[in-house]
Amino acid sequence: MMQSYHLRWFHKNRVWVFNDGPLEGEPLFYGFDIVIDNLLKKLGAVKRMRALNNGCNLILSERYLPDAYKFNLESKDGTGGRYHHDELGNGWIECDYLIGCHDPMYINVEVK
Numbered sequence: 001m002m003q004s005y006h007l008r009w010f011h012k013n014r015v016w017v018f019n020d021g022p023l024e025g026e027p028l029f030y031g032f033d034i035v036i037d038n039l040l041k042k043l044g045a046v047k048r049m050r051a052l053n054n055g056c057n058l059i060l061s062e063r064y065l066p067d068a069y070k071f072n073l074e075s076k077d078g079t080g081g082r083y084h085h086d087e088l089g090n091g092w093i094e095c096d097y098l099i100g101c102h103d104p105m106y107i108n109v110e111v112k
Helices: 032-043 045-054
Strands: 002-010 015-018 056-061 069-077 080-085 089-093 105-110
Touching: 002 045, 015 032, 032 045, 032 056, 032 080, 032 089, 032 105
Parallel strands: none
Antiparallel strands: 002 015, 002 056, 056 105, 069 080, 069 105, 080 089
16 A cells, blocks of 8 residues: 655744644654655755755555665554664654554655
8 A cells, every 4th residue: 555645844843744644734753854854865956945845745655666765664662663774764653644554664755
């Protein structure tokens, strides 16, 4: 199963916030905001700035996607899990509310 959630950049607190879905209005904390930033850096400066102004889509999948990065589940606690990628970093996300905490999970961002 694959899900896409729109994120917007909240300048005042310098954090990514879910714009739709079950976590609407909730921020991304605990290192996952850094993972999103690293994914956007891989897309280039123009798309990164467009994402900061207009938002981006967070793509989560339990199945392999050709352009997504494989994150391994390090630990699960309550409704969330801590995911790790060697190059992009690690962070905690409330995955049970999104698509479930799967090991591995394939993650990427899309900027339109």
